Amino acid sequence: MDAEFMQIAIALSIENVRSGRGGPFGAVIAKGREIIATGANQVTSANDPTAHAEIVAIRAACQKLQDFQLSGCDLYTSCEPCPMCLGAIYWARPDQVYYASSREDAASAGFDDEFIYSQITLPVDRRKIPMRQALQQEAEAAFRAWEEMLHKIRY
């Protein structure tokens, strides 16, 4: 753990509030001693509900490395990732994640993380945003096309 990288993530989270760009969240992605990318929450200023600090940083780091994986990288985030960002972390696969505030701290400050964590474990038909399955058989053709595809890039 490099305390300096976490201090930068926290500084970004505070600066982000003061600048009015978005919520109090910042992130740093480092590879060894080098910072590859940083991010701060831009949900309201960019009209992008997915623009959480971690996702902004992951996207920027992948652009810089021209890779869709962050093997060998560490993610420092000012707050425990929400389920969306945790999912993004599992797809990007950094080596290690460090976080400062907890999801409970985020919930106390009015951010929905804890609610979303509780929704994810519910059966589909008991979630607050209604979800319904339709045309499952028609969609099988997509996975068949994928299986038959030669030279595909797995991720």
Next chain:
Amino acid sequence: MDAEFMQIAIALSIENVRSGRGGPFGAVIAKGREIIATGANQVTSANDPTAHAEIVAIRAACQKLQDFQLSGCDLYTSCEPCPMCLGAIYWARPDQVYYASSREDAASAGFDDEFIYSQITLPVDRRKIPMRQALQQEAEAAFRAWEEMLHKIRY
């Protein structure tokens, strides 16, 4: 449920494999009878691990509507959302989600959704990607700055 919108999402998922742009996933966001945006998986072609069909469509719809919320919209996706996309859905808050393939179908085709669902419910210290807390107290300043901010835009 508008079967036509789901058929378009499925067609996008198949076309996406054939074009080599990414995984077999497509999505449509509609408001009433109008399609606001579509998306297909671009993880490998855009070097963006967050570029799942749903997230591509959510970001595009929000740009079109110039809003960070999708109230009044429905999301049609060719496959049950992974945890990252489910989180994004909860942040974007569409009225309704329809999906065709299940997460088990995705897992059978080699996509990690089911694994990530199982990781999210584990305590932080038992997850496969190591996560550790650090500098929690230093990060409190960000939430304090947020609480003190007047005229902030909540999301």
